[in-house]
Amino acid sequence: xxxxxxxxxxxxxxxxxxxxxxxxxxxxxxxxxxxxxxxxxxxxxxxxxxxxxxxxxxxxxxxxxxxxxxxxxxxxxxxxxxxxxxxxxxxxxxxxxxxxxxxxxxxxxxxxxxxxxxxxxxxxxxxxxxxxxxxxxxxxxxxxxxxxxxxxxxxxxxxxxxxxxxxxxxxxxxxxxxxxxxxxxxxxxxxxxxxxxxxxxxxxxxxxxxxxxxxxxxxxxxxxxxxxxxxxxxxxxxxxxxxxxxxxxxxxxxxxx
Numbered sequence: 001x002x003x004x005x006x007x008x009x010x011x012x013x014x015x016x017x018x019x020x021x022x023x024x025x026x027x028x029x030x031x032x033x034x035x036x037x038x039x040x041x042x043x044x045x046x047x048x049x050x051x052x053x054x055x056x057x058x059x060x061x062x063x064x065x066x067x068x069x070x071x072x073x074x075x076x077x078x079x080x081x082x083x084x085x086x087x088x089x090x091x092x093x094x095x096x097x098x099x100x101x102x103x104x105x106x107x108x109x110x111x112x113x114x115x116x117x118x119x120x121x122x123x124x125x126x127x128x129x130x131x132x133x134x135x136x137x138x139x140x141x142x143x144x145x146x147x148x149x150x151x152x153x154x155x156x157x158x159x160x161x162x163x164x165x166x167x168x169x170x171x172x173x174x175x176x177x178x179x180x181x182x183x184x185x186x187x188x189x190x191x192x193x194x195x196x197x198x199x200x201x202x203x204x205x206x207x208x209x210x211x212x213x214x215x216x217x218x219x220x221x222x223x224x225x226x227x228x229x230x231x232x233x234x235x236x237x238x239x240x241x242x243x244x245x246x247x248x249x250x251x252x253x254x255x256x257x
Contacts, residue, residue, distance in 0.1 A: 004031040004226070010071075010081045011035055012061055012119055013088030015042035017188035018138060021218035022085055027052045029222075034078050036061070036070070036088070036119075053077065061088045061115030071122035080130065083225050084123045086116045086137045089156075091194040094149035105152040112156035116163070127176045134177040134225055137164050138217075141184045141237060145245060157182075161235065168234065177232045179224045184239030186212035209242040 009026045013019040015037035023033055027050040036059040037043050043056040055078045057070050071081075089112040092104035120135060127133025142150045143157030164180035171178065191202035217238070224233045 004029040007082045008032040008034065008078055008080055009083040009085065009225075010119075010123060011085040011087055012059075012115070013037060014046065015039045017087075017190065017214045018183075018186075018217045018221070019085070019087040020046055021214035022087065022221050023050065025215075025218040025222045026083075026225075027054075029226075031083075032078060034074065034081065061119055062110045064114075064118045067115075067118040068122050071119070079126070081123050081126060082132065083134045083136065084119065084127075085221060086119055086135065086160075088115055088119075089138060091142075091150075091153040091190065092196075094194060096149060097151040100151060108152050108156050112153075113159050116160060120167070124176075128171070128174055131175050132229070133175075134179065135164075135167060136179045136181060136221055136224060139164070139180045139182040139235075141182055141239060143182065144237065147246070165234070168232070175229065177229075179233045180235045181217065181220055181224070182235060182237040183212060183217050184237075185209070185243045186214065186217060186240075188214050210240060211242070212238065212240050 009031045011019050011022055014023050014035035023035055023046060027033060030052060032053045034055045035043055036057045038060050040058045047054045047056045059066060059070050061067055092107050093101055137160050139160040140157040142154040143161045146154060161180050164178050167178045187206045191205040192199060195201045220236055220238055224236060
């Protein structure tokens with residue numbers, strides 16, 4: 001097994017889903033962890049479960065000043081971030097754009113776009129100064145392919161994809177790597193959050209299928225991060241076998257008289 005005893009990993013959105021699974025995966029290899037999330041109780045539970053050094057930060061990535069202060073205030077043994085996993089994100093609602101909630105749109109942009117920017121900007125100068133590091137962003141197939149109701153969510157994930165590519169351009173000449181992980185259908189709290197806590201509606205998303213799991217995506221993240229340092233995975237799109245692409249939609253209503 002790859003051993004990462006000298007590696008420090010910062011994970012946002014670490015209280016559930018991909019974030020919690022990634023924390024366990026990297027802890028299994030001995031990495032030091034900086035775990036960020038909004039739910040203090042869950043952070044403490046995860047910290048108690050792990051047997052590696054953990055710095056837990058109750059943090060909302062939408063709060064720019066709090067993000068900058070939290071990263072700047074890390075204890076020396078956690079301050080040299082080697083791997084940043086920008087996992088905090090969400091989908092809110094599935095209504096078509098003409099009926100969608102502007103509050104939901106703001107929430108997705110503030111978290112998926114601005115929050116990711118704040119954390120990246122706080123961590124990146126240290127990586128460049130040390131001439132090593134890896135920024136791993138959590139995108140989505142929704143950033144590549146449209147589907148009804150994805151509107152602002154898909155737009156935020158398209159931003160993550162392009163921002164990841166542009167980071168690679170800016171970091172040319174350094175040894176800092178950038179990867180965008182783009183999951184498809186995956187059973188986590190994602191749909192529960194999207195549907196405002198409606199567990200029955202969320203369960204129907206995964207009914208009669210075999211979706212990806214949080215552990216599947218954590219393994220993809222871990223693999224990307226532990227390849228030899230001269231290898232950069234630019235994008236990794238991963239879907240369950242049960243998911244594929246729809247055909248083009250064609251409106252076949254008869255023309256107006």
